[in-house]
Amino acid sequence: MFFQNYPPRDIQKSIIREFQILHMRWDERSTMPPPLITCLANTEQNIYFYPRDPVVVYNSIAEEGIAAYHANITGPKNKPVGLKFGGDYLMIKIAFNPTGLYRLLKIPMQKTVNCGLNAADYFHEIDAVSKNLSEETSYSVMVDVVSRFIDAQISDKLTEEEPIDQIATQMLDPLKNYTLPEWASMSYLSLRQFERNFTSRVGITPKMYLRIVRFENAMKIKKQNPEKSWSEIALVCAYNDSSHLLREFRQFADFPPGTLREKQTSGFGDFPTG
Numbered sequence: 001m002f003f004q005n006y007p008p009r010d011i012q013k014s015i016i017r018e019f020q021i022l023h024m025r026w027d028e029r030s031t032m033p034p035p036l037i038t039c040l041a042n043t044e045q046n047i048y049f050y051p052r053d054p055v056v057v058y059n060s061i062a063e064e065g066i067a068a069y070h071a072n073i074t075g076p077k078n079k080p081v082g083l084k085f086g087g088d089y090l091m092i093k094i095a096f097n098p099t100g101l102y103r104l105l106k107i108p109m110q111k112t113v114n115c116g117l118n119a120a121d122y123f124h125e126i127d128a129v130s131k132n133l134s135e136e137t138s139y140s141v142m143v144d145v146v147s148r149f150i151d152a153q154i155s156d157k158l159t160e161e162e163p164i165d166q167i168a169t170q171m172l173d174p175l176k177n178y179t180l181p182e183w184a185s186m187s188y189l190s191l192r193q194f195e196r197n198f199t200s201r202v203g204i205t206p207k208m209y210l211r212i213v214r215f216e217n218a219m220k221i222k223k224q225n226p227e228k229s230w231s232e233i234a235l236v237c238a239y240n241d242s243s244h245l246l247r248e249f250r251q252f253a254d255f256p257p258g259t260l261r262e263k264q265t266s267g268f269g270d271f272p273t274g
Contacts, residue, residue, distance in 0.1 A: 001032070003272045006143045012150055014161055015100030019146060020093040021139050022273050027087065035085035037274050039266040040219070041077045041212050041252035043172065043202070045101040045109065047094040047119055048072040049146065051133040053086020057116065071119035071126045073101065075112025075203040078212065080254045083266075083274055092133060092142055093273065094150065098168035098209075099201040103159045109203035125149060163187045164197055171209060174217035174237070180206055214238070215252050218245060222260065223268055230257045 002023040008016035026035055049071050056065040059081060068083075102109050105122055119126045129149045136142050164187040170176060171183060178186075183206065184194035198206045218237045222228060234245040249257050253265070266274035 045096040049092040052088040052090040056084040058082030069118045072116040099165045102201040
């Protein structure tokens with residue numbers, strides 16, 4: 001398995017958090033877990049490239065699954081999504097800041113929630129980028145290919161940054177316990193304007209966003225401190241009680257917290273990302 005994060009260039013930092021490459025292969029001798037993972041609820045905006053074997057997406061256990069696009073635009077998730085990889089899984093991921101894709105696409109980001117959009121419908125260069133990636137073997141060159149693609153988009157399409165864009169990033173810090181009216185004030189907007197603009201730029205409401213940030217913090221604490229009980233973590237993360245955290249698991253993970261170690265989840269199991 002190969003996995004690495006790559007920092008953005010200075011010109012990209014206002015919209016890009018990082019670039020990621022994950023490459024995994026399965027064959028009859030493989031000792032890795034089966035190529036099936038659950039992507040938990042998250043606040044991310046990403047562009048994924050899959051230059052090798054296709055990826056199948058499952059929005060529920062009952063579904064047969066649909067093939068992901070070779071270049072996929074995704075927004076936040078307020079429910080889990082299943083992924084099944086091919087035998088040769090190569091992923092190049094452009095991980096945006098919370099409003100970064102909005103500033104490039106200028107579309108209401110609600111349409112990206114819990115689903116993937118065909119990047120070719122929004123960027124005419126995407127097919128050429130995908131072709132270059134499919135022919136490349138050097139991971140560093142792959143990152144350079146997508147980085148140059150982003151540079152071209154920034155020079156052509158990027159909208160001006162507004163205070164709400166910086167506030168959306170600050171809201172990822174679970175230790176900043178401001179109220180929604182306080183976040184709105186820091187954005188120089190009324191609460192109603194803030195909620196409307198935030199949802200359009202991020203894809204989900206600020207209330208849902210903060211719920212997912214707290215849930216992700218609980219997951220990170222458990223990963224770093226496996227000896228901690230979920231009751232202790234619920235207290236640290238300011239849930240009303242452990243039952244409150246359990247209810248969040250039902251929506252954001254679709255399995256009880258006690259079974260977490262049995263699951264392969266993006267970022268919290270054997271798969272560093274997905």
